[in-house]
Amino acid sequence: MVELDVFVIGGGTAGAYAAETARQNGASVGLAERDRVGGDCIFHACIPTKALIQAARAYKKSRNGDSFGLPSVPGQVEYSRVKSAKDKIVSDMAQGQEKDLTEKGISLYKGRASFASPHEVRVGSETIKANKVVVATGARPAIPPIPGLKEAGFITNIEALELELVPKRLAIIGGGPVGCEFAQIFSSFGAGVGIYETAPRLLINEDEEVSEVLPGFFSARGIEVFAGVTVTEVKLDGSAKMLVCRDREGKQRTDPYDTLLVATGRSPNVEELNLGAAGVAVGRKGIPVNEQMRTDVPHIWAAGDVTGTFLFTYIAWEQGEAAGWNATSDSPRSLDYSILPRVTFCDPEVASVGLTEAQAREKGLSPRVGKWEFSSLPRAMVSGETDGFIKIVADGKSGRILGGHIIGQEASTLVHQVAVAIRGGVGVADIGRMVHAYPTFSEGIRWACKEAG
Numbered sequence: 001m002v003e004l005d006v007f008v009i010g011g012g013t014a015g016a017y018a019a020e021t022a023r024q025n026g027a028s029v030g031l032a033e034r035d036r037v038g039g040d041c042i043f044h045a046c047i048p049t050k051a052l053i054q055a056a057r058a059y060k061k062s063r064n065g066d067s068f069g070l071p072s073v074p075g076q077v078e079y080s081r082v083k084s085a086k087d088k089i090v091s092d093m094a095q096g097q098e099k100d101l102t103e104k105g106i107s108l109y110k111g112r113a114s115f116a117s118p119h120e121v122r123v124g125s126e127t128i129k130a131n132k133v134v135v136a137t138g139a140r141p142a143i144p145p146i147p148g149l150k151e152a153g154f155i156t157n158i159e160a161l162e163l164e165l166v167p168k169r170l171a172i173i174g175g176g177p178v179g180c181e182f183a184q185i186f187s188s189f190g191a192g193v194g195i196y197e198t199a200p201r202l203l204i205n206e207d208e209e210v211s212e213v214l215p216g217f218f219s220a221r222g223i224e225v226f227a228g229v230t231v232t233e234v235k236l237d238g239s240a241k242m243l244v245c246r247d248r249e250g251k252q253r254t255d256p257y258d259t260l261l262v263a264t265g266r267s268p269n270v271e272e273l274n275l276g277a278a279g280v281a282v283g284r285k286g287i288p289v290n291e292q293m294r295t296d297v298p299h300i301w302a303a304g305d306v307t308g309t310f311l312f313t314y315i316a317w318e319q320g321e322a323a324g325w326n327a328t329s330d331s332p333r334s335l336d337y338s339i340l341p342r343v344t345f346c347d348p349e350v351a352s353v354g355l356t357e358a359q360a361r362e363k364g365l366s367p368r369v370g371k372w373e374f375s376s377l378p379r380a381m382v383s384g385e386t387d388g389f390i391k392i393v394a395d396g397k398s399g400r401i402l403g404g405h406i407i408g409q410e411a412s413t414l415v416h417q418v419a420v421a422i423r424g425g426v427g428v429a430d431i432g433r434m435v436h437a438y439p440t441f442s443e444g445i446r447w448a449c450k451e452a453g
Contacts (some may be wrong), residue, residue: 268307
């Protein structure tokens with residue numbers, strides 16, 4: 001039997017950072033991974049989707065050369081070449097992941113891991129005894145129990161990234177970030193796309209004004225949006241997959257598609273862990289943890305998507321680092337999620353941080369709100385990217401910035417200026433007086449703050 005100070009289950013972002021941090025603190029560390037080290041971010045999520053999104057944007061620019069006095073590229077894209085380029089980016093980033101861990105002194109165990117007792121983990125035929133354990137097994141796509149879905153056949157983000165051809169007609173079930181990003185990818189390359197969302201609007205966690213304008217931008221790109229509908233059934237009609245849905249008034253519609261993409265959330269990977277043998281509790285969303293990533297068993301921590309908290313790679317990174325640190329240090333660290341930027345990389349991008357206007361009012365505040373349209377930004381005009389706006393939410397009394405909500409070009413970058421302002425307790429008057437370089441997208445933050453002032 002192998003004995004270690006810390007054993008990490010899962011070699012994705014959270015697991016790798018937990019293992020590396022524990023090793024830096026001088027612990028003997030082992031890590032189990034049943035597949036490829038690197039996790040969903042590299043192979044099935046952030047990196048490949050953003051590579052395809054970047055290709056889609058480049059393709060859009062190439063077709064609109066006339067607006068800049070340039071020749072436009074004719075003809076349809078050969079999507080298999082786009083996929084090959086994406087695969088190379090993924091391969092380059094994945095290269096050396098396992099070697100990097102082992103060179104840092106972390107023992108790597110390949111195979112499925114499960115608890116044999118609170119301090120023992122089996123990986124294949126080996127049993128590892130560890131003083132501390134970190135669970136970082138991630139999550140997988142959640143599949144809704146829609147009658148006929150399984151029989152008709154469907155794909156998730158995993159299979160969507162491996163398609164060699166663009167579907168002619170694609171239905172996306174789910175209007176969250178994953179659904180919106182894939183809608184942009186495939187519509188850009190010629191697919192007829194329909195998004196079906198149960199909530200009354202896309203990106204339901206975003207500011208209401210942002211969610212309300214997004215369908216219009218999608219429609220201009222040929223994407224149909226059906227919000228406030230429930231998919232009740234999928235039927236086969238020859239080669240067509242007939243998607244049946246009903247709205248809140250009971251009106252039913254049936255639409256034909258070639259491919260169905262399910263993007264309805266995530267389920268934690270806990271079934272194979274035998275958590276009962278360790279005494280670790282698990283809920284519907286994942287393994288509950290405290291602010292230090294500790295489970296209800298004192299020597300076991302959990303990090304990343306398996307906790308069901310915030311399903312972002314950068315949060316998995318922070319949680320993994322915290323878990324690895326707290327498992328090997330007498331000075332525990334707690335995580336603070338109060339200022340958490342988030343981005344949906346659709347076109348136009350959507351990014352936000354802090355309170356929405358509605359959330360501020362729910363807290364009993366009387367917020368000041370300032371908006372600035374991208375169409376009024378000189379940089380947006382010369383870039384041909386005038387869709388969207390910047391919205392700043394500030395405290396009505398102090399003027400302190402409470403939140404920022406952006407839909408438009410470079411939203412993923414701009415949101416961090418707002419995040420820093422919130423962290424520093426900066427007011428809209430301070431940003432409104434601050435000189436910004438011209439012409440930049442960042443000026444929009446300044447003018448929105450002046451509007452809120």
